[in-house]
Amino acid sequence: MLINLSEVLTEPHKTVEESVVSDMKEVFFGGQKFSIAEMSPVHIRIEYAGEKKLYITGDTSLTVVIPCDRCLAEVPTEMKLVFEKSVNTDTECGDEEDGSDEANYIDGYHLDVEKLLCNEILVGWPMKVLCSEDCKGICSVCGQNLNEGCCDCEDTSLDPRMSVIRDVFKNFKEV
Incomplete structure (x- = not known):
């Protein structure tokens, strides 16, 4: 799903606020595929922050099916994603060395919501998943x-x- 950023970056700097329904069915992590059982709509707000910079906020919740780290039984794991990003859209002064990942989900005047969600899912991935504490x-x-x-x-x-x-x-x- 792409969101057009031209209204935010042009002169009146209109704020874009949308609820997007994602059709992501799986996520890749560590060379494995994990299915997404359920995902609520993603609420995204994009504001102009001056000098070709954007302030992006969003939230959603989803359920990913992850195998238990001890017995490998499938465990539905709920994740709540809340993110705030300050993004520089100026491609001429964008440094690859500063560790920013906006080049991954911003392409010209479009924001790729699914790529942004993939980044946020990977950041919020649980360290250990157990089917029960006494597994x-x-x-x-x-x-x-x-x-x-x-x-x-x-x-x-x-x-x-x-x-x-x-x-x-x-x-x-x-x-």
Whole structure:
């Protein structure tokens, strides 16, 4: 979805305020695809801030389906995005070294709402997603989800510093 910025950048500097319905169905993060289950309309306000600069504010909420970090079960994760951006639209003096990312979502006199949303989703991405606080994870041998039941695998998750003692007992049984 593109929003035309020409009214904001021309002389009367009209403020643009829109509620945009995004048709994003998925987001890419860390080389993986995550589906977006639900997204409310994005409310965006664009104001002229002087000298070819814009002040962009917006908010939305969405639900992204992310696998649990322990057991890989799908977890609907709600994200509330609220953003404020001060953007320089002057392409002649825009430095690539200043760390700004507006070149990613502003193209001439248009604001690409979906690219802006992708940036904001990545900034607000949760560090860890768990299906529950007491998630047991998966078995490292057979891959069984330990929340759904136990497996018959031998528990070999001993401290590696204790391997010498384990070997002593293993040799003792052989004698």
